[in-house]
Amino acid sequence: MLYTAPIAVPGAPHVIVIGNEKGGSGKTTIAMHLAVALLKQGQRVGTIDLDSNQRALTRYIENRRIWANHRRIKLEIPLHRCVRRAEGAKLDDNEAAELAAFGEAVTSLKGSLDFLVIDTPSTDTYLMRLAHLVADTLLTPVTDSFLDLGTLASTDPITHEVTGTGHYAELVCDARRRRLQFDRSHTDWVVIHNRSSARRLVRRSLAEAGTRLAFRHLGGCSERNVYRQFSASGLTVLDALDEAILGERPDRSHRLAQQEMSRLIELLRLPISERARRRAAARAEWFVSAHTPLDTGDLLADEIADPPEPAHSP
Ligand SMILES: Nc1ncnc2c1ncn2[C@@H]1O[C@H](COP(=O)(O)OP(=O)(O)OP(=O)(O)O)[C@@H](O)[C@H]1O
Numbered sequence: 001m002l003y004t005a006p007i008a009v010p011g012a013p014h015v016i017v018i019g020n021e022k023g024g025s026g027k028t029t030i031a032m033h034l035a036v037a038l039l040k041q042g043q044r045v046g047t048i049d050l051d052s053n054q055r056a057l058t059r060y061i062e063n064r065r066i067w068a069n070h071r072r073i074k075l076e077i078p079l080h081r082c083v084r085r086a087e088g089a090k091l092d093d094n095e096a097a098e099l100a101a102f103g104e105a106v107t108s109l110k111g112s113l114d115f116l117v118i119d120t121p122s123t124d125t126y127l128m129r130l131a132h133l134v135a136d137t138l139l140t141p142v143t144d145s146f147l148d149l150g151t152l153a154s155t156d157p158i159t160h161e162v163t164g165t166g167h168y169a170e171l172v173c174d175a176r177r178r179r180l181q182f183d184r185s186h187t188d189w190v191v192i193h194n195r196s197s198a199r200r201l202v203r204r205s206l207a208e209a210g211t212r213l214a215f216r217h218l219g220g221c222s223e224r225n226v227y228r229q230f231s232a233s234g235l236t237v238l239d240a241l242d243e244a245i246l247g248e249r250p251d252r253s254h255r256l257a258q259q260e261m262s263r264l265i266e267l268l269r270l271p272i273s274e275r276a277r278r279r280a281a282a283r284a285e286w287f288v289s290a291h292t293p294l295d296t297g298d299l300l301a302d303e304i305a306d307p308p309e310p311a312h313s314p
Pocket residue numbers: 022023024025026027028029030051054056120121122194195196221222223224225226227228229231
């Protein structure tokens with residue numbers, strides 16, 4: 001396998017990879033929500049879809065653009081690339097072509113980004129392994145089921161104690177080892193409960209696996225219709241929950257989903273700069289004030305408190 005990936009380029013964005021070799025665990029949903037959350041915090045965000053068969057993230061983003069035009073609203077949209085799998089007859093040629101395509105996608109985006117969010121397929125492909133090599137943060141959603149936990153760890157059927165390492169966890173451990181050797185960087189691996197029920201069946205086993213495999217695990221998102229419903233229009237639960245954006249009145253489930261997703265993003269402890277936060281706050285304030293009639297009292301008060309700068313002499 002070719003491993004000369006464009007790793008840790010100085011000044012490169014913080015790379016967040018969403019991965020798990022378990023289909024339907026919520027990778028694409030989390031990738032989209034994370035990208036939008038970061039954009040809302042004033043970050044410059046790029047996204048890469050490595051699942052070129054399904055193109056689920058690519059379609060999600062396209063839907064968002066179409067929905068924004070349809071409703072005549074402004075929605076944050078990341079810079080996006082989809083990297084295709086090579087399908088030639090020779091494995092080496094395919095890997096070389098995929099490495100080049102991945103490198104091109106990263107290079108075409110990285111100069112102007114703070115964060116790069118990469119969505120991966122649930123199958124073990126060369127592109128998916130490359131992504132795991134460049135991850136600064138790796139997010140792995142798991143559903144609340146012992147069958148699904150199997151990609152991370154095997155468990156005793158009676159005591160639920162961890163008895164071995166799952167195949168995806170082995171892939172991650174290998175990628176982390178290589179990354180450490182390559183540039184002494186540490187990948188922060190975070191496992192997220194997704195589609196969980198109140199009981200959280202796998203919680204104890206997951207905690208034990210986390211100690212063995214060195215990942216953090218966070219309570220993430222409950223099973224909610226709203227996640228399925230929103231993907232059709234490219235919306236996320238982090239978008240403003242008003243009728244102009246949703247096209248309907250928000251309900252309680254929307255609000256609960258927004259709260260749980262915001263809490264999850266906070267717990268990830270991503271390196272978001274204060275400057276970007278201020279940029280986002282100023283932009284939000286501008287949006288509000290742009291729709292409010294000017295108050296002449298405020299205007300005069302501003303002028304008195306903040307007189308115009310004297311002109312510079314040449
Ligand atoms: N918390 C949730 N509650 C309810 N439905 C969810 C939740 N998270 C994701 N889904 C839905 O589950 C399905 C699978 O989610 P998603 O496509 O994000 O998973 P994935 O891991 O990317 O799948 P794949 O492995 O096929 O790429 C989608 O229909 C999505 O809308």
